[in-house]
Amino acid sequence: MPHRLIDLIGNTPLLEIEHRNSSRVRIGAKLEYFNPGGSVKDRPVKRMLLAAMESGALQGRTIIDATSGNTGIAYAMLCAEFRLPLELAMPENASEERKLILNLYGAKMHLTSPMEGTDGAQRFVQDLVQKQGDRYFYPDQYNNDNNWKAHLETTGPEIWEQSDGQVTHFLAGLGTSGTFVGTARYLQPKGVKCLSVQPDNPLHGLEGWKHMETAIVPGIYDAGLADDVLEVDTEDAFRYSIAAAKYLGLLISPSSAANLFAAIRLAGTLESGYIVTVFPDNAFKYLKDRFWSEHDYHIADPFH
Ligand SMILES: Cc1ncc(COP(=O)(O)O)c(C=O)c1O
Incomplete structure (x- = not known):
């Protein structure tokens, strides 16, 4: 039994996400909100x-x-x-x-x-x-190698083991870029295609994410690492937060929903595969955000 809170960090569950193309392409999401502080950080x-x-x-x-x-x-x-x-x-x-x-x-x-x-x-x-x-x-998370190394040593190996080495694609949004850089440095040498995800414009509503072309670029970011860069519109992330709650039973943050949206869109372009992404945090810290009520609660089920 762990004696310290800090020892409870990591080993988060990998959840299978049901979607229309599940028979051809599997999607798994690391539920990072199972960490004791409630997020990937x-x-x-x-x-x-x-x-x-x-x-x-x-x-x-x-x-x-x-x-x-x-x-x-x-x-x-x-x-x-x-x-x-x-x-x-x-x-x-x-x-x-x-x-x-x-x-x-x-x-x-x-x-x-x-x-x-x-x-x-x-x-x-x-x-x-x-x-x-x-x-x-000043640890400076944007320029501290311990940031991405944490993912190289934990998130990457966990994804590999939990997917029984079956993962073919990894994707994650960029904030400090630690999650993407560290996990990709572990998975890419094993043949996994690694795709970074960004907001589609500088004035986005995805808390925790950066629009790299216009932001201060973190020192730990490695622009040459991603096999491809995907873009997500904030509105799609908001819609998917609402839809995930209603049709998957998952109360996830807009940045988690943006990763989910990108994963499902990618699945539509593949013949077969196993995409893994991360849900950095859940919706509990965003429940007062206006988008939950501004959007139509009768949104159609995009997953089934
Ligand atoms: C909600 C949320 N999503 C995504 C990220 C991005 O993670 P990273 O900094 O590892 O790129 C963060 C970072 O703070 C975050 O708070």
Whole structure:
């Protein structure tokens, strides 16, 4: 029996997703919201924090990072477990639920301009660290190799084992790009085609995702890695969040639904195969988003 919360991270279930072409192409989704912090970001944050603690670099300094929310929640949970001081910068328009959760874990928050997204939060932290470097330890998830290595060591092998080595395609959306880069570096050498997914324009509504052409490109991003790049319209992600709740019994976030939409669209183009994607988090932090009520609840079943 694990004695520490941190030891419960990873080994999330791979769920078979039923869809119209299931007889030819299987789709599996890693339910990353089974992690104790409720998202995929528990994995990289665990590796970044353990590396910091083991290296002795913390020395009583306050941990600080920029986050769209999920990384912050993972930091806040683990910093509470290990009693480490934490400050986070995030865009002011991050969902209320995220801010509430961070407050409950006791993290100090710096809210940055909603117009600048996570890029603004990143710039804020860089400024602060430049001015008061001795006070802070800045893991910098966008440039920290422990981010993608967490997926190389855990997400990739889990997908390989849970699919009995049958996976033919892996796809995932890009935020810091850690999930995609690390998992692809494990699966691609085994012959798995790896496709990255992006929002189709800079002004998208997919929390946690970046539009790489117009964003600050993370240092850990490897633009040459993907076998192909898929694009998803935010509206399709919103529709699939609603449809997944109604027809699959899955309350998933827009970014999970965007991965699901991309996987189903890809399945339509294949003769056979086994596509695996990730659902980074569930819908619990987005329940107050307007799209749930603005869209037609009588949306037709796109899966069966
Ligand atoms: C909801 C959500 N989806 C996807 C991602 C992207 O994951 P990664 O940073 O590994 O690219 C994030 C990252 O914060 C996220 O919060």
